[in-house]
Amino acid sequence: MLQKKVCMLGAFAVGKTSLVRRYVDSIFSEKYTTTIGVKIDKKVVNIGEQELSLLLWDVYGEDNHQKVLPAYLRGMAGYLLVVDPTRPNTYKSALSLHDLVNNTLGPKPFVLVLNKSDLKDEWEADIAELQQLANVAVAVMETSAKTDSGVNEMFEALASALLPING
Amino acid sequence: MTNDLPLSVARYVKTLPVCSRAMAYLCLDNDNVVINRGGALEKCGMPSIEKGVLISEQLPAIAQLLPIGEKAVVLVNTQISTDTIIDLHLFADTIGQWVLIIDNTEAGLILQSEQQERLCNDIIKEKNTKNGGAR
Ligand SMILES: Nc1nc2c(ncn2[C@@H]2O[C@H](COP(=O)(O)OP(=O)(O)OP(=O)(O)O)[C@@H](O)[C@H]2O)c(=O)[nH]1
Ligand SMILES: [Mg+2]
Numbered sequence: 001m002l003q004k005k006v007c008m009l010g011a012f013a014v015g016k017t018s019l020v021r022r023y024v025d026s027i028f029s030e031k032y033t034t035t036i037g038v039k040i041d042k043k044v045v046n047i048g049e050q051e052l053s054l055l056l057w058d059v060y061g062e063d064n065h066q067k068v069l070p071a072y073l074r075g076m077a078g079y080l081l082v083v084d085p086t087r088p089n090t091y092k093s094a095l096s097l098h099d100l101v102n103n104t105l106g107p108k109p110f111v112l113v114l115n116k117s118d119l120k121d122e123w124e125a126d127i128a129e130l131q132q133l134a135n136v137a138v139a140v141m142e143t144s145a146k147t148d149s150g151v152n153e154m155f156e157a158l159a160s161a162l163l164p165i166n167g
Numbered sequence: 168m169t170n171d172l173p174l175s176v177a178r179y180v181k182t183l184p185v186c187s188r189a190m191a192y193l194c195l196d197n198d199n200v201v202i203n204r205g206g207a208l209e210k211c212g213m214p215s216i217e218k219g220v221l222i223s224e225q226l227p228a229i230a231q232l233l234p235i236g237e238k239a240v241v242l243v244n245t246q247i248s249t250d251t252i253i254d255l256h257l258f259a260d261t262i263g264q265w266v267l268i269i270d271n272t273e274a275g276l277i278l279q280s281e282q283q284e285r286l287c288n289d290i291i292k293e294k295n296t297k298n299g300g301a302r
Contacts (some may be wrong), residue, residue: 003223005231012286034286036279037244037252040228055228062284071242075231087293 001044003053004162005075006155009068009101010082011093012061015115018145019082020058023099023155028146035060038072045159052159062093068151070104077162078109080154081133085114085123091130098133111154112137189270194263195222199233202263211268212251229266235259244275252276 017035021027024041041056059072081098083090094112101108106147112133114123134140139157143150191206199222208214216225223230228247232240240257242289246252252275256267 002232003227004192005228013290032283032290034279034283036275037246038242039246041248042227053227055231057228060282061286064287065285071240074240075233108256122262 001051001053001095002125002163003055004077004159005055005057006158006162007057007073007076008077009059009083009094009097010061010113011084011087011090014061014082014084014087014144015143015145016061016080016082017058019080019113019115019151020056020156021142022145022148022151024056026148028148030146043155045156047156047160047163050163052163054155054159055093061119062097068097068098068100070100073101073104076101076105078138078158079105079111080113080158081110081137082113083117083130084116085127086116086119088124088126088129094133107136109138109158111158111161112140113154114142116144116146117142117149118147175194188273191224191268193229193266193268195232195233195266196263199223199230199264201225206268207270208268210251211253211270212247212249213268229257233264234258235264244271244278 008020010016011032018028020041024043030073032086035058037060039058041058042053043056044051046052047115057076059068062068079101080093083094112130138161141150141154141157143154189207189247191208191211192204193201193216194203196202201216201218201220201222204216204218207217213226226247235257239256242255244252245255251270252272254269254271256269258265
């Protein structure tokens with residue numbers, strides 16, 4: 001079966017791990033447990049007639065003290081670039097991680113993910129700041145790991161972009 | 168794994184911090200088939216690696232990192248579907264492609280607690296700035 005490495009990239013605490021847990025184990029926790037290094041999970045996804053095994057690399061978030069090391073991106077086919085619109089600071093990390101990918105591997109397909117849509121009344125960041133990323137993303141999706149909104153769709157949107165042409 | 172070394176060297180190596188950590192290795196041929204394996208595989212969270220089988224069928228996460236070029240690849244604090252935290256070192260020589268696995272669970276858990284504390288503080292600071300800024 002076709003296997004593809006997909007990375008979860010974004011600032012700390014945007015919900016990368018929560019999105020993977022929701023997708024793989026159908027669970028959500030309010031408690032924040034930060035990721036160190038990377039945690040790798042696997043999930044098989046069916047797109048039309050095709051089966052694809054996604055290797056989900058849940059990488060630690062970027063913060064003021066540590067940048068994501070390019071070694072973790074090795075062999076990556078595509079990525080989910082996650083922001084938390086309740087925290088405008090997370091946009092900067094998304095932009096710098098997008099640059100990191102382009103500089104390390106060259107452009108790769110990605111879905112721009114606006115997570116925590118259950119807190120939409122607290123979304124305050126100016127989405128226009130993300131326009132530049134939205135223009136080059138294969139899709140822009142709103143998700144909530146908490147209420148399970150848009151999560152499967154987000155992974156499937158990326159998976160479709162990773163299938164061989166005519167998939 | 169230090170059996171082949173002169174006793175003095177082996178003794179010295181044993182004093183290095185890395186040596187108190189469990190280590191295991193895999194050796195792959197150029198078709199990415201496991202041709203050898205050994206060391207503390209169980210302690211490193213990968214008890215069932217078999218010889219003669221493609222790495223992509225056993226540890227697909229590692230298969231995605233191949234082939235290894237001239238430069239070694241190092242991935243610290245990696246968890247592959249287990250709670251064991253390992254450091255991965257991948258390098259190639261004339262014998263094959265080597266995957267060195269070093270258990271880092273103990274230090275990893277400490278790092279996790281430190282990072283947790285730091286980031287929780289950062290979130291509180293962010294919230295305070297936000298509320299202050301809104302007023
Ligand atoms: N309300 C709400 N909270 C969420 C959602 N997704 C994640 N969270 C919360 O946000 C916090 C951080 O979630 P994580 O999934 O650990 O974030 P992360 O991006 O993996 O963080 P790092 O590993 O530190 O980079 C946790 O308290 C989660 O419960 C969501 O969709 N809605
Ligand atoms: Mg995480």
